[in-house]
Amino acid sequence: MNHVLFVDDTRSADAAFGFGVNAMELLINGLLRLGADRRTLRAKVFGGARMIDGLSDAGLRNAAFVRDFLETEGIVEVGNDIGGTSARRVEFWPGTGRARLKYVSQEVPLRSPERTEKKDVELF
Template identity: 40%
Template sequence: MYHRPLVVSHPQRRTVMQGQAFASDSVDEEFTTVLGSCVSTCLYDPEVRVGGMNHFLLAEPPSANPSAAIDVHYGVYLMEVLVNEMLSRGARKHRLKAHLYGGANVNRTMMKIGSINAEFARGFLTREGIVLMREDLGGTQARRVDFRPASGQVRCRLVEERLAPPVQPTTRPQKASGDVELF
């Protein structure tokens, strides 16, 4: 099987915001995001050289308030979306390699949202049989993550507190519509 060369001098950057998940096999693309208590999963299938990244705000909706509408901010939704995006581009679940980032508890006076998000993401990967290759989770500092989906290369850097995103979003993106295949 022929693979395109992976050398790219200046890839196109695509910012992955809260509530989003993208996948690509383009050597010219790089996904980037900044995380506080949120978590991003980077998935990669080395055989078909396709990768993807998501960015979720909270792990799961409160059990006391189940909603009929899908909320794109929850990991329970975005993890499935990311896996489905990967599969639609030729990836196979048994070959997926994962990296997890974020999950900081940036505000000491708030509930440990970052820790809850991190545990959810680890649990999801375990339940789905996806190998976790690396994680950089927890602490109190925000992170910037850059991911090249066609090569699986990831760079994670801590962000100075003064440059970190606010703990709570000022506005939430609109709720998603459409079909999601849960497996």
């Protein structure tokens, strides 16, 4: 499993995409060393959400990078969940190829100041 995150088109964007390619190559080569057959590799692609309104749609560009990479390498994409506005949590079982996706709530509960109590911190 790899996670790629490219956020913008700055001067360092080309280097960041190079890191993405490197991570994908390391994953594939690691699988091949463990006995995988390149012709039978399959991929599932998750993510690419637009998490914050008004910012660039970097998520879809990240997904496009992964899908282009897979196509170039001849790796079949057998499933995906791309886009939207919600964060995802992906659980993956490499032995079977099974993946489970859960959408993550973006709401963060705020504590009111009057309910906040000062407590000592114990470090161990």
